[in-house]
Amino acid sequence: MAKSTLPQRPRTVAEAVDRLLEEFDERQKAEVALTFKTALYLLHFSLGSHIRKTFGLWAPDSPLRRDCGRASGRDDLPPDEASDVIVEALWDRLQHYRDFNTRL
Structure with missing residues (x-):
């Protein structure tokens, strides 16, 4: 029987964040990081749907x-x-981008 080439779905929040970080380019990571925490709901129909x-x-x-x-x-x-x-959790993990950009 052939093995599936599809990656296994993440089982934990940490694994899901790791997978998203692998998928995102630097611009996408910065966009999430620079979103105000109170505005994360705006990502519900785009990133959330994904x-x-x-x-x-x-x-x-x-x-x-x-x-x-x-x-x-x-x-x-x-x-x-x-x-x-x-x-x-992704936003929390990416806060080093916010710290970097506020120093510029």
Whole structure:
């Protein structure tokens, strides 16, 4: 039986952020980093949609979705809220871009 060439879906928030960082170029990383935290909701229909589809958050038994729930202190989250947890974790991880750009 042939092995699948598709990458395995991330199972944790940290793995999802790692995968997004591999996909993004430097400009995309800076754009997320420089978004005000209070404006992250604006990414819901673009980046959030990508996350929900690509990482399988619509599946009720998604390990990633369960990890998003744990990260937010809840047992389970709907896919929309789970993707928000990942977007915020990505934003947190990218804050070194904000620090760099404020020094320029």
